[in-house]
Amino acid sequence: xxxxxxxxxxxxxVLRRHSALRSIRRxxxxxxxGTVILAIIVLLAVFAPVLTPHxxxxxxxxxxxxxxxxxxxxxxxxxxxxxxxRTLYAARTDLQLGLIxxxxxxxxxxxxxxxxxxxxxxxxxxxxxxxxIAIAFPFLVLIIVIxxxxxxxxxxxxxxxxxxxxxxxxxxxxxxxxxxREQEYLLAARALGFGSWRIIFRHAxxxxxAASLVFSMADVVLNILLASSLSFxxxxxxxxxxxxxxxxxxxxxxxxxxWWISTLPGIAIIVTGLGFSLxxxxxxxxxxxxxxxxx
Amino acid sequence: MRVIxxxxxxxxxxxxxxxxxxxxxxxxxxxLPGDPITILTxxxxxxxxxxxLRAEYGLNKPVYMQYLFFVRNALHGNxxxxxxxxxxxxxxxxxxxxxxxxxxxxxxxIAVLLTVPLSILSAMRADRPIDHGIxxxxxVTFAMPSFWLGLLLILLFGLKLHWFPIxxxxxGFLGHLYYLFLPSLAIGxxxxxxxxxxxxxxxxxxxxxxxxEAARAKGLKPTRIMVKHVLRNALIPTVTILGVNIGxxxxxxxxxxxxxxxxxxxxxxxxxxxxRDYPTIIGLVIVFGFLVMVVNMxxxxxxxxxxxxxxxx
Numbered sequence: 001x002x003x004x005x006x007x008x009x010x011x012x013x014v015l016r017r018h019s020a021l022r023s024i025r026r027x028x029x030x031x032x033x034g035t036v037i038l039a040i041i042v043l044l045a046v047f048a049p050v051l052t053p054h055x056x057x058x059x060x061x062x063x064x065x066x067x068x069x070x071x072x073x074x075x076x077x078x079x080x081x082x083x084x085x086r087t088l089y090a091a092r093t094d095l096q097l098g099l100i101x102x103x104x105x106x107x108x109x110x111x112x113x114x115x116x117x118x119x120x121x122x123x124x125x126x127x128x129x130x131x132x133i134a135i136a137f138p139f140l141v142l143i144i145v146i147x148x149x150x151x152x153x154x155x156x157x158x159x160x161x162x163x164x165x166x167x168x169x170x171x172x173x174x175x176x177x178x179x180x181r182e183q184e185y186l187l188a189a190r191a192l193g194f195g196s197w198r199i200i201f202r203h204a205x206x207x208x209x210a211a212s213l214v215f216s217m218a219d220v221v222l223n224i225l226l227a228s229s230l231s232f233x234x235x236x237x238x239x240x241x242x243x244x245x246x247x248x249x250x251x252x253x254x255x256x257x258x259w260w261i262s263t264l265p266g267i268a269i270i271v272t273g274l275g276f277s278l279x280x281x282x283x284x285x286x287x288x289x290x291x292x293x294x295x
Numbered sequence: 296m297r298v299i300x301x302x303x304x305x306x307x308x309x310x311x312x313x314x315x316x317x318x319x320x321x322x323x324x325x326x327l328p329g330d331p332i333t334i335l336t337x338x339x340x341x342x343x344x345x346x347x348l349r350a351e352y353g354l355n356k357p358v359y360m361q362y363l364f365f366v367r368n369a370l371h372g373n374x375x376x377x378x379x380x381x382x383x384x385x386x387x388x389x390x391x392x393x394x395x396x397x398x399x400x401x402x403x404x405i406a407v408l409l410t411v412p413l414s415i416l417s418a419m420r421a422d423r424p425i426d427h428g429i430x431x432x433x434x435v436t437f438a439m440p441s442f443w444l445g446l447l448l449i450l451l452f453g454l455k456l457h458w459f460p461i462x463x464x465x466x467g468f469l470g471h472l473y474y475l476f477l478p479s480l481a482i483g484x485x486x487x488x489x490x491x492x493x494x495x496x497x498x499x500x501x502x503x504x505x506x507x508e509a510a511r512a513k514g515l516k517p518t519r520i521m522v523k524h525v526l527r528n529a530l531i532p533t534v535t536i537l538g539v540n541i542g543x544x545x546x547x548x549x550x551x552x553x554x555x556x557x558x559x560x561x562x563x564x565x566x567x568x569x570x571r572d573y574p575t576i577i578g579l580v581i582v583f584g585f586l587v588m589v590v591n592m593x594x595x596x597x598x599x600x601x602x603x604x605x606x607x608x
Contacts, residue, residue, distance in 0.1 A: 133315035140546025141583045145576060148568040149326045221438050229550050232442045233565060248443050255450050266443035273438020
């Protein structure tokens with residue numbers, strides 16, 4: 001009996017693996033390339049301590065501003081820290097920043113948009129005016145002012161983005177909800193007497209999620225750029241924590257003597273952004289033309 | 296006349312948003328840490344002097360009074376006095392608005408000059424290697440941090456080749472064009488990929504329309520069809536994308552002005568934030584919000600110029 005059960009589960013497992021493989025083979029090429037790029041970056045970030053013998057924070061004053069060599073593949077900075085090591089460790093910070101700054105506001109922004117889109121009324125009107133005001137501000141200016149109030153640092157960046165970043169998803173969710181609210185399956189759900197919450201969360205939300213997920217891929221790129229820009233301006237991640245924008249800022253004064261300090265972290269941002277953009281475009285083409293990505 | 300009526304209506308519609316902007320900006324500033332008078336006097340003034348200064352800047356009044364005081368003054372074009380520079384904020388803004396608007400317009404112009412030919416090429420050779428190349432190139436420049444690109448441009452064209460200056464904004468129109476070329480290029484390269492993607496997909500969509508088939512049947516050359524018939528119809532979604540992204544663009548100028556030491560509004564904002572010069576920050580937040588609203592209105596108005604069928608209603 002036990003053997004039979006084991007056999008069944010094995011068969012199931014093999015079948016499942018096969019169908020997963022088959023579906024990966026059906027992925028558009030850009031989605032496959034994007035996924036591979038992101039997987040490599042995640043692996044580099046996770047295994048950073050194994051991949052480099054150097055410490056990302058503690059420098060060696062005997063080895064400052066050294067050009068790329070076997071010992072230091074991307075040279076060292078003005079404090080004698082290995083640039084490759086710092087860039088690897090910075091991937092942990094930047095991926096975390098990009099993902100949290102995108103998906104936390106996505107969660108409540110989308111939910112709020114879907115709820116007000118379904119229910120309508122005075123709260124909908126009030127919320128949309130609030131969104132109008134938030135969108136009227138240049139995003140970075142608003143974030144800079146909030147970070148200025150709270151003081152520089154990762155926590156302030158999170159709070160600032162959580163205050164503002166939800167607006168786009170709220171608009172997106174509300175606009176989609178207004179469209180599907182009148183569709184037959186939702187009318188049927190209403191006719192069956194289902195409650196509003198059940199209709200919103202069980203029937204509407206799953207159908208609206210895909211558009212926001214496709215949009216979020218571009219948003220992750222923009223949020224990584226935002227976090228690195230803030231760190232570059234001295235308002236985000238504070239030294240000595242490795243972060244791509246902060247490393248570029250550190251190398252800024254040594255552009256002529258040591259171009260390598262600022263170059264590698266910039267390339268890391270581009271490659272990561274390219275990975276997310278490819279996944280976004282791939283997802284959009286897989287899900288159909290409705291999900292046109294804003295790059 | 297229609298355009299004037301529409302503009303007036305849009306200006307009236309702006310008022311509630313503008314009130315919201317001033318309110319939010321003012322409330323933010325109330326939360327700023329540190330007392331501006333202590334910062335202004337370096338903590339060395341007597342209590343009497345501090346009290347006098349607080350009265351002079353209206354800081355001894357209740358918050359809502361400070362706000363009403365501010366709105367009344369703002370309506371008279373008085374945005375308060377900069378604590379750091381001891382000059383009216385409106386004067387500072389007027390001094391600094393030129394470089395920022397020039398940079399924004401120049402950057403947008405470069406983006407459009409890059410977008411139109413690249414999109415046409417990409418659409419005419421859709422799904423061929425050149426199209427894939429343009430699209431991948433777009434994704435790369437989209438993910439490129441503007442401060443990093445700015446530094447590379449400074450290193451290559453400023454410090455190594457000495458082709459362009461690396462700071463300031465020059466004298467006279469030609470001087471501005473020359474000095475602001477590298478920063479505008481950095482802005483244009485950030486904006487262009489978004490516009491190319493939008494214009495390419497609209498071009499492809501319109502190419503399938505019947506009137507384009509008719510133009511082809513008449514025997515018109517593909518380039519003429521693309522430029523005279525398709526492009527004009529495809530521009531509206533692109534202008535919308537431009538309008539939607541203007542907020543990002545204005546934010547981008549803050550970073551670029553810092554990298555290239557351009558005496559614009561962005562640099563002033565960073566300076567004011569660092570020194571907690573909050574009358575200036577309030578003024579700037581309002582000016583930035585206003586700038587975004589005006590550009591969005593211009594985008595709306597330009598629809599009618601691009602396509603006479605658009606009703607301004």
